[in-house]
Amino acid sequence: MGKAWAQEATAFSAAEKYGIRLDRGDIDRAERRLAGRIWRTPVVRSEHLDALAGARLWLKAENLQRGGSFKVRGALLAVEQLATAGSRGVIAQSTGNHAIAVSLAAREYRLPATLVLPSDAAPVKIRRIRETGAEVVLAGTVLADRVAMVEKLRDVHGYDVVDPYENPHVVAGQGTATAELLGETAAKGVPLDAVVVPIGGGSAIAGACLAARGYEVAVVGAEPAAVPAFTAALRERQPVTVAAGHTIADGLRPERIGALPFGLARGSVAEVVTVREPAIAEALRAAFLDARLVIEPAAATALAAALSHAAGFGTDVGVLLSGGNVEPGLVASLLTGHADESRRVP
Amino acid sequence: MGKAWAQEATAFSAAEKYGIRLDRGDIDRAERRLAGRIWRTPVVRSEHLDALAGARLWLKAENLQRGGSFKVRGALLAVEQLATAGSRGVIAQSTGNHAIAVSLAAREYRLPATLVLPSDAAPVKIRRIRETGAEVVLAGTVLADRVAMVEKLRDVHGYDVVDPYENPHVVAGQGTATAELLGETAAKGVPLDAVVVPIGGGSAIAGACLAARGYEVAVVGAEPAAVPAFTAALRERQPVTVAAGHTIADGLRPERIGALPFGLARGSVAEVVTVREPAIAEALRAAFLDARLVIEPAAATALAAALSHAAGFGTDVGVLLSGGNVEPGLVASLLTGHADESRRVP
Incomplete structure (x- = not known):
């Protein structure tokens, strides 16, 4: 309990x-x-x-x-909220689709974006992200590796994290x-x-x-x-x-x-x-x-x-x-x- | 002129x-x-x-x-008209999609159907027709061969032709x-x-x-x-x-x-x-x-x-x-x- x-x-x-x-x-x-x-x-x-x-x-x-x-739904809402609050940029980890969605949303709000994917991510997903102009970082093959990389880079860049699971805007979207x-x-x-x-x-x-x-x-x-x-x-x-x-x-x-x-x-x-x-x-x-x-x-x-x-x-x-x-x-x-x-x- | x-x-x-x-x-x-x-x-x-x-x-x-x-649109209208008029069955020539459509429509009106396709028709199309229970006949590779086969078989079976081009129901559909x-x-x-x-x-x-x-x-x-x-x-x-x-x-x-x-x-x-x-x-x-x-x-x-x-x-x-x-x-x-x-x- x-x-x-x-x-x-x-x-x-x-x-x-x-x-x-x-x-x-x-x-x-x-x-x-x-x-x-x-x-x-x-x-x-x-x-x-x-x-x-x-x-x-x-x-x-x-x-x-x-x-x-469907991930563009949550990403648009989450990034909108951050952009409205004066965000300098966004960072997210994902196996791919949340990252594509965040990169699309960031482009719409003219925010720089860094996306952390596993090294064995589907190449088509990496390509989709790069087409938006966002940065792709590959980190390990398990969730913990990606989360650690996000923690490290958020401070380097001063970006806001768009978590794929714990963000209520994302879930509602x-x-x-x-x-x-x-x-x-x-x-x-x-x-x-x-x-x-x-x-x-x-x-x-x-x-x-x-x-x-x-x-x-x-x-x-x-x-x-x-x-x-x-x-x-x-x-x-x-x-x-x-x-x-x-x-x-x-x-x-x-x-x-x-x-x-x-x-x-x-x-x-x-x-x-x-x-x-x-x-x-x-x-x-x-x-x-x-x-x-x-x-x-x-x-x-x-x-x-x-x-x-x-x-x-x-x-x-x-x-x-x-x-x-x-x-x-x-x-x-x-x-x-x-x-x-x-x-x-x- | x-x-x-x-x-x-x-x-x-x-x-x-x-x-x-x-x-x-x-x-x-x-x-x-x-x-x-x-x-x-x-x-x-x-x-x-x-x-x-x-x-x-x-x-x-x-x-x-x-x-x-989209061919099911015209086929449904044409076969409906024939079924209402008391047709005994339908026959059509096609490269494939009109034939699939006619076979589906014939099944809905519980009419037997024979479809004449070229011998080089896409196998997936032949399979779709056979799934409806209709008969497939292969005849040559050019339009004239298929039309000749339709003319021959219509009299054998006593079926009505559902022409893919000249039937106004088909075109309207x-x-x-x-x-x-x-x-x-x-x-x-x-x-x-x-x-x-x-x-x-x-x-x-x-x-x-x-x-x-x-x-x-x-x-x-x-x-x-x-x-x-x-x-x-x-x-x-x-x-x-x-x-x-x-x-x-x-x-x-x-x-x-x-x-x-x-x-x-x-x-x-x-x-x-x-x-x-x-x-x-x-x-x-x-x-x-x-x-x-x-x-x-x-x-x-x-x-x-x-x-x-x-x-x-x-x-x-x-x-x-x-x-x-x-x-x-x-x-x-x-x-x-x-x-x-x-x-x-x-």
Whole structure:
């Protein structure tokens, strides 16, 4: 109990630090602040994927979002707040998409930006950041290495940190993706039974839990079996660092859930599905062939969980396709590595 | 003049035969008939593609449509009419997407269907048709071979032909894709300066010309330089059969424009762009990397024309991304055949 309480205190402190209390109203406010600054991404349907899943899937295509992932939502809000407060520049660590998002937001506010990525980051993500004019620093392969580098460089540059997990603006912003999905399907008269969200550092699932308040919808997390950080945190009742195995889902490699997201999500998540690597690869391929969408492995992890479990969740299941920044070479190998088309379910 | 008149007479006869006069009102009626039966596909934006084009591109993502292309629109209307009239079954020739669309529509109306494709048709398209339970017949590699096979089999089976070019229901249905694009952008307060549409047999461009009536928008056609059937028809003032070179744009291989589409489009098309093979390949790759969309080479032909010429058309240019039924192996080879990422424009 002591540990659980400590986590709640951490979450509360984080919220106090940033001057924002997180509830459903924050998602609504975030949506209004973002209006006209991001794409309204579509909810895509595919009869083929429905047949594979045994349920109707409603795919929130945030791979089509600015910067190629939903992370631009939170980054725009967080950087806006810092810019308004007179920031000299921003720095963030990330496996890639949060860094792309922060670099885009910094460019819009004419702030210099430094982004710290792992040395094994997807090259396409590094390239996207450099295209904005921001600086990329590579640091180790684990979260602790990146965090240490951010601490070191923040003081050198005098920059403000845009934390991908502990910043309430970021969490509220990420939640707007799920809010749009729930709102759009409800407007069609299709109340979703569940929404499946990938879990990396936890901002997506925490935002989804906030967005789901007021809806009768189960929030389901999906994480790679190779990096079961949320599953471990639920078991230990606090974020813990897990030994990360290899996963193609580079965006879900953080081996520890953020304290703020965990505090928000742990009592609200209905289920966490761990997904094995072959299923992630197959879901990415199915999105390509059957939904004509280019998604990255993190998004494919959520889709894989939905393809395997959606029928158990209900008749209508949302999936947050979180991003589309995938290595072309990885997609090519997945496409050509499955030459036998005949085994696929129609 | 005599020849041009003859073509007009042919177009008129076709319209009379099917009991439908084609004008802008037919597009509106087609939209109402299709409501709820097709996906409302999104209009996708990409800042990267805008930068490449030098204009804002509005991508009508019909690769996300049912059956993977806009052709389901016309097929549903044409097959509905035949089913209502007591048809025993349907037969159609196509390079692939019209055949997929007819097979889907036939399944909905519980009609047997036979589809005649070229022997070099994309395997993914053949597979999609067989998944619906329809019969596939392969016949030669040129339009005349497929038409002859349709004539032969229609009498054997007692089926009704769903012509991909000369059927006004088909043309009106295809026009609804452009109508949605023009309507959605106008509703956003963005009148398009031009809309770029791929040209195969001509139903897309003819439908676009109908849909554009009442808008101040230039309708631009795009066809492979290897199969310049519309360019040749404009020069000869009537559809002519051209010697078809090889193109990866399998959907644009018909080497002759239909008489009905030509009659509708020739006086309304502002410009026809012929696109060379490397540009088609590069546009397909750009759609993948920069818009996260899987498109087939026919759609990439329109995108390529827009990337090269949009700045000359105006500030806001629509593109009909007609379909996404592409061979995975072709995409893989295009992705890995361009290993040097650094040469790309940000």
